[in-house]
Amino acid sequence: MKKLLFLVCFASSAFALEPTFERQTELQNLLKNDCGACHGLTLQGGLGSALKPENLLGKSDAYLIDVITNGRKETAMPPWKPFLNQNDVAWLVHFLKNPN
Numbered sequence: 001m002k003k004l005l006f007l008v009c010f011a012s013s014a015f016a017l018e019p020t021f022e023r024q025t026e027l028q029n030l031l032k033n034d035c036g037a038c039h040g041l042t043l044q045g046g047l048g049s050a051l052k053p054e055n056l057l058g059k060s061d062a063y064l065i066d067v068i069t070n071g072r073k074e075t076a077m078p079p080w081k082p083f084l085n086q087n088d089v090a091w092l093v094h095f096l097k098n099p100n
């Protein structure tokens with residue numbers, strides 16, 4: 001029982017500043033329409049690399065958050081800092097690694 005409680009607390013605190021439900025829907029649309037333009041509609045890869053869980057699970061959240069926030073120099077990957085705050089980006093990384 002204690003263990004379960006710990007898990008529940010941990011799960012809910014991991015995203016203490018989780019975007020609102022409306023924002024999450026916007027972010028999913030962004031993934032499809034904007035990220036998908038380069039990474040493929042189903043994120044299978046295109047101009048940009050594939051963003052499927054199997055491509056990302058081995059990479060750290062910090063690394064992925066940095067690439068999305070600041071872009072990657074010398075490539076077409078743009079910085080998303082002007083449009084996405086850190087909670088948005090953290091949520092996107094979590095969603096990419098664990099789509100429903």
Ligand code: HEC
Nearest residue numbers: 034035037038047048049064067068072075076077078080
């Ligand atoms: C204009 C094209 C373009 C758009 C739009 C774009 N990307 Fe990228 N992205 C790229 C390219 C090109 C790379 C670099 C691939 C490489 O290093 O070979 C990249 C790399 C990445 C990486 C690093 C992947 C890895 O395995 O290292 C992530 C994560 C990523 N993009 C996420 C996103 C997300 C999330 C969005 C939308 C918010 C987005 N990208 C929109 C072109 C784009």
